[in-house]
Amino acid sequence: MIQFQCPKCGQQFTLPQPANQVTCPICGEKFNVATTIPPQPQQPPKYGPQQPPQYGPQQPQYGQPQYAYGPAQPGVFDPGPSGKSRGVAGLLAILIGGLGVHYFYLGHTAAGFLSILLSFITCGIWPLVMLIQGVIMLTMDQASFEQKYVYTQSALPLF
Numbered sequence: 186m187i188q189f190q191c192p193k194c195g196q197q198f199t200l201p202q203p204a205n206q207v208t209c210p211i212c213g214e215k216f217n218v219a220t221t222i223p224p225q226p227q228q229p230p231k232y233g234p235q236q237p238p239q240y241g242p243q244q245p246q247y248g249q250p251q252y253a254y255g256p257a258q259p260g261v262f263d264p265g266p267s268g269k270s271r272g273v274a275g276l277l278a279i280l281i282g283g284l285g286v287h288y289f290y291l292g293h294t295a296a297g298f299l300s301i302l303l304s305f306i307t308c309g310i311w312p313l314v315m316l317i318q319g320v321i322m323l324t325m326d327q328a329s330f331e332q333k334y335v336y337t338q339s340a341l342p343l344f
């Protein structure tokens with residue numbers, strides 16, 4: 186049984202078998218089945234091919250807003266616009282901050298060497314300072330981090 190809806194009177198009725206032309210039993214309107222039935226069988230195939238392409242471009246778009254919205258949450262280790270990751274810099278500062286490696290990583294070569302020197306002079310206090318700095322780096326947002334530690338003009342950017 187195939188169900189039709191008359192385009193003229195709107196009545197629904199059924200036919201026992203497929204036909205190219207149907208005559209409405211209520212109002213006598215003759216209409217082409219091809220124009221009325223297809224919406225049902227055709228819609229699923231239409232949606233099928235359309236959805237994957239729609240989802241395709243959308244998924245990358247979901248990723249980008251996350252970068253834009255939350256440097257705080259998703260991407261501690263994601264490099265920011267400067268190409269530097271506050272996660273990497275912060276960890277380097279925490280683990281081996283006394284060696285100034287995070288300063289070398291951030292492009293502050295002089296501060297890196299100064300850091301090594303200060304570790305000797307301060308007898309181990311400096312690495313603790315760097316450890317605190319690393320924690321601060323990890324907790325601050327990417328924009329502040331880059332402003333304070335990457336693009337800074339300071340020879341020895343601290344807190």
Ligand SMILES: [Zn+2]
Pocket residue numbers: 191192193194195196209210211212213214
């Ligand atoms: Zn009709």
